[in-house]
Amino acid sequence: MANSTLVTYFLLMSFAEDWNLRLLLSMLLLLMYLSTLLGNLIIITVTTLDQNLHTPMYFFLRNLSIVDICYISVTVPNVCVNSVTGNKVISVAGCTMQIFLVIYCAYVEILFLTFMAWDRYVAICQPLHYPVLMNRKFCVQTSLASVLTGSIYSAVHTGNTFRLPFCQSNKVPQFFCDIPSLLRLSCSDTFLNKLLLLLSVLGIGGGCFFIIALSYIRIFSTVFKLPTRERGKAFATCTPHILVVTAFLSSISCVYLRPATTSETIQDIILSIFYIIVPPFSNPIIYSLRNKQVKESVRKVILRQLYLGK
Secondary structure, X not given: OOOOOOOOEEEEOOXXXXXXXXXXXXXXXXHHHHHHHHHHHHHHHHHHHOHHHOOHHHHHHHHHHHHHHHHHHHHHHHHHHXXXXXXXXXXXXXXXXXXXXXXXXXXXXXXXXXXXXXXXXXXXXXXXXHXXXXXXXXXXXXXXXXXXXXXXXXXXXXXXXXXXXXXXXXXXXXXXXXXXXXXXXXXXXXXXXXXXXXXXXXXXXXXXXXXXXXXXXXXXXXXXXXXXXXXXXXXXXXXHHHHHHHHHHHHHHHHHHOOOOOOOOHHHHHHHHHHHOHHHHHHHHHHHHOOHHHHHHHHHXXXXXXXXXX
């Protein structure tokens, strides 16, 4: 594409040139997508129907599941269809919407994970103050604030990206539209865009990571004072959450903060999978299969539905 020609559409990167390999990877992604939908829908249903789960922890968990469904639905279905059909084209409007929704969902996701860590800190370290600090008003207000500020945050980054002219190429070195990939295609100075990305990722991501890390440091300092049995239960609950948060934030940081390169490597895809697909897929497993209260509620809901169906 000549430098004087403006881009009217983009070509996304495919996983492989061989159709059979693309079909295999598409089936794997589709399986993960359907599993993610099922797991998160189960959590939403159970935490809504079971009165025993109407607590701040499960309020944020239900919201997290809703965000996870939206998050993975922005990219994976499109990737599966494009891989099978061989269609790599995405319109500028479609690319704009994809970037907006990916940033929005990632922003809200990390805030909800932060609130959940804070909830565990208050429950374990300040149990007497828990009803006051984690009341329904606080939960609703923080959730609404996350949703509203997420829209502003995403709109700023999306608008700042698409004000640039794209005339170097229309081949996006990624299987979905993201800001670092598009900045490589711009034929104008992208210093301010990169600076804004750096400051926002360090500010939002770093701030959330600091709060989560501080919460768990205090949680573990309290847990070590508990009997061995209670200590094991606390570690079993907290460790998977820490692993998901670490994988999520570290992969985002690698994608958005590392120096831009022109090479198209499998590393870009792997890092993107870690923050696009892994958190929505793993959250239902961590918060349902490892949670006795959720498993018991699932059993009750299923038995109730079977009884009503007779």
